[in-house]
Amino acid sequence: MLVWERPEPPDRPTPGALSRDRIVRAAILLADADGLDAVSLRKVAAALEVGPMRLYGYIATKDELLDLMSDAVYAEIQPAGEGWRAALTSLAETTRDAAHRHEWFADLLGGRPRLGPHALAQGEAVVSRMSGIHVDDVMPMVGAVNAYVAGAVRQEITERRAERTSGLDKRQWQAAFGPYLQRLFASGRFPAMSAVVHDAAHLDADRSFRLGLDLLLDGIAARLAR
């Protein structure tokens, strides 16, 4: 049950030959274009001009393919920076950037164990930059940032998707939810929320993500100062 490791055939691969990499890349292209639901083993195989069963010589199951796709994205996330605050900020921003390039990544983020080699390498890159922090504090702090990032990114992508599908048929969306929401708010059952959504300044996604992250990092800084 080797998941992330599977030896390629030792003789140099024929250029057109199948491989785990080619399969994962094809799956990622499909997911980038049409979302995770568009990734089926049949479609991936078709994109590679191959029968569906061929894939089972390289991956054991569809879940394993999803794990490999995730780990391929982790390869794109390599946080840099000096000092813990820069490292954690970079971790958050590069993860978010990756999710913007691959929206489906937001759906997988946190939904499966992060044990792939690239995910581990990313963890190493972060942990190794947490200089001067007590060893007992490293994982909780990194974990908290990862949790915030996963939740915030998923929320953001969800909203973006909702806006996009409502943009395609904004008329429909407004017809469906506009009256419903309007009635609820007019009902007076949500006075506090009404006041906030009416009066508050609306931040764009960048600023809102950054603000929440800064709150968390400020809390970490305060803890470290004690």
Added chain:
Amino acid sequence: MLVWERPEPPDRPTPGALSRDRIVRAAILLADADGLDAVSLRKVAAALEVGPMRLYGYIATKDELLDLMSDAVYAEIQPAGEGWRAALTSLAETTRDAAHRHEWFADLLGGRPRLGPHALAQGEAVVSRMSGIHVDDVMPMVGAVNAYVAGAVRQEITERRAERTSGLDKRQWQAAFGPYLQRLFASGRFPAMSAVVHDAAHLDADRSFRLGLDLLLDGIAARLAR
């Protein structure tokens, strides 16, 4: 396309009659028992001793059923407490408790718009308790807590599931990942992580969740004090 509102037939319902509530409750029982994947319209219908197509008189699509299930869980989350810190803490803990009762909720959390009536009521309960906070700061702060909670809870449930399935056949799991991880760590490519997982105290899930939450709340408190 009324999603969360659909009038029940006005004459008082026959006890055994179908209804959105009965459908949602049956789906939740299935999901609690065997996970989200076990929720299929056919199985829900079978649990209600009814043909699958009957459900389409009450819900438009399976996604709508998932939205209704989510919103039913939000009905269980009613944060209490006086003052913003108690309210946000309560929001986090009750959300986490709900995900412990309904593990599938962690998979849905943040994955779809939170526009159901109970979700809105929960939002109102939180916002109305953010007393003394500038109107522009309310949503970002509540949003940050919600993001952290969603990410942390999903991560926690994912780990819990991995442990459980590996508990069923722990031998298999160790045989699969033990050597792989051992080799990676022995390879010396992850010195910082190795040191941390070797030397650091391991917190249980309760403490780790609470610690991350406190970091974020401390950051909020610091911001409010400025």
Added chain:
DNA sequence: CATCGTGGCGATACGGTGTATTGGCCAATA
């Protein structure tokens, strides 16, 4: 060189899914 064995690969098959369509039956109305 002829034959046999083998192993990889394609096609087929199975049980499941969400949902569209069809057709029949029952009940209320003209």
Added chain:
DNA sequence: TATTGGCCAATACACCGTATCGCCACGATG
């Protein structure tokens, strides 16, 4: 009583992940 309308069940379709089977081509062996 004849008709019509609406509800409900059954059927149907396209697709999914994956198990199985049978063929064919190739390498080893007599």
